[in-house]
Amino acid sequence: MTKTLTHFINGKVVEGRSGRFHDVYDPSTGEVQAKAPLAATEEVQDAIAAAQAAFPEWAATNPQKRARVMFKFKELVEREMDSLAEMLSREHGKVVADSKGDIQRGIEVIEFACGIPHLQKGEFTEGAGPGIDMYSMRQPLGVCAGITPFNFPAMIPMWMFGVAIACGNTFVCKPSERDPSLPLRLGELMLEAGAPEGVLNIVVGDKEAVDTILTDPRVEAVSFVGSSDIAEYIYATGAANGKRVQAMGGAKNHAIIMPDADLDQVSDALIGAGFGSAGERCMAISQVVTVGDETADALVEKLIPRVEALRVGTATDPDADFGPVVTAAHLAKIKNYVDIGIKEGAKLLVDGRDFKLQGHEDGFFMGGCLFDHVTPDMTIYKEEIFGPVLSIMRANDFEEAVALPSRHQYGNGVAIFTRDGDAARTFAAKVNVGMVGINVPIPVPLAYHSFGGWKRSAFGDTNQHGTEGVKFWTKVKTVTARWPDHSARDGASFVIPTMK
Numbered sequence: 491m492t493k494t495l496t497h498f499i500n501g502k503v504v505e506g507r508s509g510r511f512h513d514v515y516d517p518s519t520g521e522v523q524a525k526a527p528l529a530a531t532e533e534v535q536d537a538i539a540a541a542q543a544a545f546p547e548w549a550a551t552n553p554q555k556r557a558r559v560m561f562k563f564k565e566l567v568e569r570e571m572d573s574l575a576e577m578l579s580r581e582h583g584k585v586v587a588d589s590k591g592d593i594q595r596g597i598e599v600i601e602f603a604c605g606i607p608h609l610q611k612g613e614f615t616e617g618a619g620p621g622i623d624m625y626s627m628r629q630p631l632g633v634c635a636g637i638t639p640f641n642f643p644a645m646i647p648m649w650m651f652g653v654a655i656a657c658g659n660t661f662v663c664k665p666s667e668r669d670p671s672l673p674l675r676l677g678e679l680m681l682e683a684g685a686p687e688g689v690l691n692i693v694v695g696d697k698e699a700v701d702t703i704l705t706d707p708r709v710e711a712v713s714f715v716g717s718s719d720i721a722e723y724i725y726a727t728g729a730a731n732g733k734r735v736q737a738m739g740g741a742k743n744h745a746i747i748m749p750d751a752d753l754d755q756v757s758d759a760l761i762g763a764g765f766g767s768a769g770e771r772c773m774a775i776s777q778v779v780t781v782g783d784e785t786a787d788a789l790v791e792k793l794i795p796r797v798e799a800l801r802v803g804t805a806t807d808p809d810a811d812f813g814p815v816v817t818a819a820h821l822a823k824i825k826n827y828v829d830i831g832i833k834e835g836a837k838l839l840v841d842g843r844d845f846k847l848q849g850h851e852d853g854f855f856m857g858g859c860l861f862d863h864v865t866p867d868m869t870i871y872k873e874e875i876f877g878p879v880l881s882i883m884r885a886n887d888f889e890e891a892v893a894l895p896s897r898h899q900y901g902n903g904v905a906i907f908t909r910d911g912d913a914a915r916t917f918a919a920k921v922n923v924g925m926v927g928i929n930v931p932i933p934v935p936l937a938y939h940s941f942g943g944w945k946r947s948a949f950g951d952t953n954q955h956g957t958e959g960v961k962f963w964t965k966v967k968t969v970t971a972r973w974p975d976h977s978a979r980d981g982a983s984f985v986i987p988t989m990k
């Protein structure tokens with residue numbers, strides 16, 4: 491039977507009132523398994539009001555107590571790891587082991603947030619002037635919001651609310667309407683962990699909910715992760731409404747393969763990073779750039795049998811390398827890109843378009859695809875495909891290989907595979923991309939560093955989590971203090987104070 495999902499507002503499970511719903515599929519069977527409510531403006535306003543009411547007390551809660559809630563939340567998420575991973579896989583389609591990775595990366599941000607008493611400390615200068623001390627403090631902003639994509643329904647909400655709430659803010663999270671069950675459960679677990687009602691609210695919705703968040707004057711800051719055109723809209727609209735905004739967008743992550751690279755290691759890396767989660771990762775490697783034709787030919791020979799041998803299965807099949815993609819519409823979009831690639835002259839070496847999983851013929855499955863001889867003018871190079879499609883482009887030399895990711899509209903991640911330290915070092919310094927891997931295919935920074943791409947992969951100037959995250963979710967106040975000392979009275983001054 492089709493379930494009806496809810497919102498989580500002010501510490502309570504709340505039914506949707508708008509009368510609008512979004513179909514949530516089981517991508518492995520193609521069936522609608524649930525109806526997600528799409529919040530009307532008033533329902534989002536209820537969540538914002540709950541967050542606003544909860545803010546003064548939460549902001550005044552000392553940082554050690556806030557950290558203890560985070561510790562407890564981490565324990566609860568760990569306790570439920572198996573059931574949460576299964577819930578995530580059934581809505582998203584990624585295999586259970588990968589869902590556990592998604593949740594684990596979120597937990598790691600919560601672990602980082604447990605250090606908030608230290609992270610949120612200000613600075614102090616004794617004797618900044620005669621009898622004057624100067625100190626700064628990082629204060630929470632107030633009501634904050636996060637708008638998240640379908641592809642990491644555990645990690646990305648935790649990137650945002652984990653740090654924001656630890657800093658003393660209260661939060662409204664608007665997860666993707668395609669797989670909202672996991673974020674809804676995280677809301678309940680945060681309450682169980684001891685966060686007061688209203689500190690974390692989860693509202694499921696679409697553009698109407700997003701626009702309410704972007705225009706409501708009570709919301710101080712908005713973090714967004716999703717596709718680039720929407721990210722740009724969020725950034726522009728949020729900023730026009732006076733909010734602090736960070737908006738992460740799409741990607742086209744290149745892997746540069748130098749002639750001296752170990753091609754067995756490279757093919758392991760490319761198969762995992764290109765096809766894991768059916769390529770539905772913003773840090774998936776989708777574009778390989780080989781330096782020299784010989785490298786390309788040798789690599790292609792290794793990759794073809796491995797792409798052909800990929801095991802596609804249901805999200806709960808423990809032996810599957812990857813599962814179905816998220817919706818039938820997304821599947822059609824990916825296959826259309828493959829058709830366009832062929833039409834534009836790329837050579838399709840492995841064709842996974844007609845793959846059907848026996849017994850699951852209506853599931854949103856496709857096999858891995860491998861293209862060679864892709865060129866910079868092709869649509870499949872210029873745009874993000876977000877599916878199990880790996881493309882190879884042949885560059886003549888190192889300079890050309892560095893220029894390709896540097897000039898691309900996206901600048902999320904990039905990797906170089908080489909044994910040459912000098913080439914790797916020069917590449918890391920020169921490439922115009924935000925996150926760089928050296929013989930590491932998916933260089934997602936750990937929680938205590940910061941995640942963020944460049945160019946159309948991120949709008950705004952502050953990254954997710956790490957100390958950048960603490961900066962995004964707090965504002966600095968600087969105090970200059972002098973206590974009465976009658977012996978040092980120096981009369982009125984009409985000149986700007988300096989230290990001359």
Ligand code: NAD
Nearest residue numbers: 638639640665666696697700716717720738739740741772
């Ligand atoms: P999406 O842009 O369709 O949706 C993201 C969020 O925006 C969802 O919550 C959705 O409800 C909302 N939304 C959708 N259309 C909207 C509209 N017209 N107005 C306002 N809000 C709207 O993205 P998706 O398909 O859920 O996720 C995949 C995309 O996210 C890919 O492009 C991927 O590269 C990107 N992504 C980027 C990162 C990163 O950190 N750079 C991480 C993960 C995913």
